[in-house]
Amino acid sequence: MTTTLVHFFELQKGVGVLEIIRPDALNALNTSVLQQLSAHIASLTRNQNLSVVILKSSGDKAFVAGADIKEMLDFSPTQAFEFSRHGQSIFKSISELPQIVIAQVQGFALGGGLELALAADFIVASQKAKFGLPEVGLGLIPGFGGTQRLVKRLGLARALEWTTSAEKYTAQVAYELGLVNRVVEPEQLASAVETIANAIAAQGPRAIRAAKRAAQAADSSGGELGYEFEAQLFASCFSGAESKEGLSAFVEKRKPDFRASGR
Numbered sequence: 001m002t003t004t005l006v007h008f009f010e011l012q013k014g015v016g017v018l019e020i021i022r023p024d025a026l027n028a029l030n031t032s033v034l035q036q037l038s039a040h041i042a043s044l045t046r047n048q049n050l051s052v053v054i055l056k057s058s059g060d061k062a063f064v065a066g067a068d069i070k071e072m073l074d075f076s077p078t079q080a081f082e083f084s085r086h087g088q089s090i091f092k093s094i095s096e097l098p099q100i101v102i103a104q105v106q107g108f109a110l111g112g113g114l115e116l117a118l119a120a121d122f123i124v125a126s127q128k129a130k131f132g133l134p135e136v137g138l139g140l141i142p143g144f145g146g147t148q149r150l151v152k153r154l155g156l157a158r159a160l161e162w163t164t165s166a167e168k169y170t171a172q173v174a175y176e177l178g179l180v181n182r183v184v185e186p187e188q189l190a191s192a193v194e195t196i197a198n199a200i201a202a203q204g205p206r207a208i209r210a211a212k213r214a215a216q217a218a219d220s221s222g223g224e225l226g227y228e229f230e231a232q233l234f235a236s237c238f239s240g241a242e243s244k245e246g247l248s249a250f251v252e253k254r255k256p257d258f259r260a261s262g263r
């Protein structure tokens, strides 16, 4: 029997919820989660009855703590390239959904988790949420579109600081930088998102779809090339000892030593 890792339900008229359910691994994105996400996205692409999709996850601690580090441990560069392109294409489909997609972020949105939130149309976060791209701490770079989308959202200098420092930023900082639309008390997160979703769903459904397409056209600079390049560079990280050290250190619950001889 297949475990349900991504669940979809209709919350109310015009509003659907897509929920990632893998709380024991802080909702980390492994191949099975990505496959189930992809299947739901494919059916949402054809769904004309919904105006809004709320993208959320299970548990209090994390929205999504990134791509699954344990799964990536033994990746070859070729597998890493395919994994990156697979994730990128699903996230692209999310950004191209006809509905408005709201990421509801209650905790950590790190690495692939932040990349997923960035693929949504906007983010509403709890005061407890933390955002960041910690991949360089694993000897990697983001591989699900984060190097491209964060530059668009924050500008080159800030995005590069985020991507290379591996720092985790509070929801308030993310709000001040324009990454997050609203920050609310943790216990108000679900109702705040629902209120916004209902307000959108009460408007003309065709107009909502047209508004999204028009707005995205204004923001369409930068093309496929950057994503392909990201996947190539992500894959190249798997050809040396650095990522072995970074990924093993996480699994072994120790600090990586990137300066040791031979790396």
Ligand code: CAA
Pocket: 024, 025, 026, 028, 029, 062, 065, 066, 067, 068, 069, 070, 084, 087, 108, 110, 111, 112, 113, 115, 134, 135, 138, 140, 141, 142, 143, 144, 146
């Ligand atoms: N992949 C797989 N498992 C993960 C995970 C991940 N990204 N993040 C957390 N987990 C697992 C942990 O291994 C742990 O499992 P066990 O109980 O079996 O040991 C469980 O979730 C709980 O995590 P922690 O014990 O680490 O919880 P914590 O409160 O001490 O720390 C955290 C929370 C700061 C989010 C920490 O879990 C963390 O740093 N996670 C990794 C974040 C990260 O580096 N993300 C980027 C991944 S790479 C990526 O995303 C590449 C890409 O772009 C494609």
